[in-house]
Amino acid sequence: MASGKVLARVSIALDDRGYDIAIGTGLLGDAATWQQAPKGTSAMIVTNDVVAPLYLAQLQAALAPRYAQVHTVVLPDGEAHKDWTTLNRVFDALLGQAADRKAVLYALGGGVVGDMTGFAAACYMRGVPFVQVPTTLLAQVDSSVGGKTAINHPLGKNMIGAFYQPGLVVCDLEVLRTLPARELSAGLAEVIKYGPIADVGLLDWVEANMGPLRALDGAALAHAVQRSCEIKAQVVGADEREAGLRAILNFGHTFGHAIEAGMGYGAWLHGEAVGCGMVMAAHLSQRLGGVDAAFVERLTRIVAAAGLPTRAPVLDEADNAGRYLSLMQVDKKAEAGEIRYIVIDEPGKASLRTAPEAVVREVIDHCCSAAVA
Structure with a gap:
């Protein structure tokens, strides 16, 4: 052997x-x-x-x-x-x-x-x-x-x-x-995630190495897996049971989980929903004053380059934003029915925050439209 x-x-x-x-x-x-x-x-x-x-x-x-x-x-x-x-x-x-x-x-x-x-x-x-x-x-x-x-x-x-x-x-x-190409792309969503929340250098590296990653280059994959695990190990070691810091690892997941539940589990892969969810969370971060439009556009390009969707699906023709909101209330980060989101305060730094419902509705409406950048 x-x-x-x-x-x-x-x-x-x-x-x-x-x-x-x-x-x-x-x-x-x-x-x-x-x-x-x-x-x-x-x-x-x-x-x-x-x-x-x-x-x-x-x-x-x-x-x-x-x-x-x-x-x-x-x-x-x-x-x-x-x-x-x-x-x-x-x-x-x-x-x-x-x-x-x-x-x-x-x-x-x-x-x-x-x-x-x-x-x-x-x-x-x-x-x-x-x-x-x-x-x-x-x-x-x-x-x-x-x-x-x-x-x-x-x-x-x-x-x-x-x-x-x-x-x-x-x-x-x-x-x-x-691994099928679609599954590989889904995994890249979780690699991309670590950049906005913890390591802008990793985001730079992923942007520059998206070609080798999607081509299954051994050295690129090894670096992506190692650095992702290092970041997660630091966060988990500091907050095993998600009392505070660990929640940042859910960047894009509040919107993403709503997409999965609303469409039916398996319609989109988890990483596909998270990729789109990160775009939505970035737009929310911009509206809350954390990042500028250039960062949102850049992250959207990187998500798209990974082969992931950037336009959010419509979950309810009658009240789409309302459907998203109702699904996001059933979220482990919600408290007393109040939805909390992982937002980017500045590139490489994230926090858990609430947001006005009107602002969240604007984000959902925008990200479900044809133009997401």
């Missing part, structure tokens, strides 16, 4: 819940990769029907020397299946195999698989270890890191879940080569 190459390690500092993110090539099938993984009586790999034919056998073989038994459960692919019914398939598999408290769950897939596996691990026998093995760019730079686990509810995205940290995250850049 060929040896993997670790290019970088990023540590999440959370006392006894801390863990490493290994970033490299050829890591998935290398038994040495998993020496840091939690020990246990058995392993259960949770994946989906798209990823399983590509990488399940490879991970099974790599884990076989470490566990007495390696079980699998293959879920249907897509955001539409991020629900109680699908989650119960994981519990059915665990109970069917008589998995005990020393079973270790492995999430082999994108953000949906990672979120559901983490939530299952948090709930099963009140908590068993799990490992994130993200196979999409979005999951590698964002959802696999930080311990947010959840399923969707018809009224709101990720509203049922738990904070539960993995024991290890393994980002094998090689798996991104089988």
